[in-house]
Amino acid sequence: MDRAALALAVDIGGTKMAASLVSADGTVLGARSVPTLPGDAETVFAPLAGLIRETLAEASGRPVVGIGIGTAGPLDLVEATVSPVNILGWRDFPLAPRIAELAPGIPVRMAGDGMCAAVGEHWRGAARSVDDVIVLVVSTGVGGGLIQHGRLISGRTGNAGHIGHTVVDLDGDPCPCGGRGCVEGIASGPSMVAWARRQGWAGESAVDLAAAARDGDKVATQAFERAGRAVAAGIVSAAAIADLSLAVVGGGVSRAADVLLPPLRQAIAEHAKLGFLRDLAVAPAELGNAAGLVGAAALAFDPERYPSTLRLA
Structure with a gap:
């Protein structure tokens, strides 16, 4: 893999939503976050969409090999939807497809936030x-x-x-x-x-x-x-x-x-x-608050080791 390659990692919880570019060695490159707002589906999604656009722009020409999403659940990988217990505005919300629309051509993978924390600690923790x-x-x-x-x-x-x-x-x-x-x-x-x-x-x-x-x-x-x-x-x-x-x-x-x-x-x-x-x-x-982002990045970098997650091309 190109050592300059990056993954866009997204970590969604009931209190805040975070995103960061992550390098192939698991380094989180300046995570930023927005509050998880109350309200309907679009009210919740709009700040996340802005955050993802801003974070992708920071790649500055370096290749982004994929987007990994860790989200509060439950989720449905078959339908690519989420219904987080603590995000009332999202019920059967098509989170992965909506994020894929923001970055055409970049593969998107999604898993539960607990799974991403597990992957992060296994990959680099x-x-x-x-x-x-x-x-x-x-x-x-x-x-x-x-x-x-x-x-x-x-x-x-x-x-x-x-x-x-x-x-x-x-x-x-x-x-x-x-x-x-x-x-x-x-x-x-x-x-x-x-x-x-x-x-x-x-x-x-x-x-x-x-x-x-x-x-x-x-x-x-x-x-x-x-x-x-x-x-x-x-x-x-x-x-x-x-x-x-x-x-x-x-x-x-x-x-x-x-x-x-x-x-x-x-x-x-x-x-x-x-x-x-x-x-x-x-x-x-060991990874503290970064575990979810590191794990979400690993979904993009190493799908053979961390398989069975949703993939949208």
């Missing part, structure tokens, strides 16, 4: 040397992506590896997906804060909750212990099904790794008793 790994993004929601035999597993509809909706408590709290007892309904930042406030904690955010836990607040500590157990249950279940050796934990809540990972690792040790699970390791993500 904490899972570089691991062939069988799940990557979790613990933030406003809990997403994930699955790598097996060194290749991305996308599944029948493009939603494989969605560990946030693994059920870990049959009688648990309602989850934003409409089910109950999901990992996301226990361990996402908003879910942790909501639970702590029901127990009498008076803070406002997951950042406040982490600070309180570090200061020894009992309820805040219990919130992170509860979340750590839920995430561990999801990890052990996924590892038992897919024979994994590593789980990488990233996302906003994971920045409180000092209070989240100890109860998580303790719970894994308590539950991962089968012989093939005893070496199951947990590691913090």
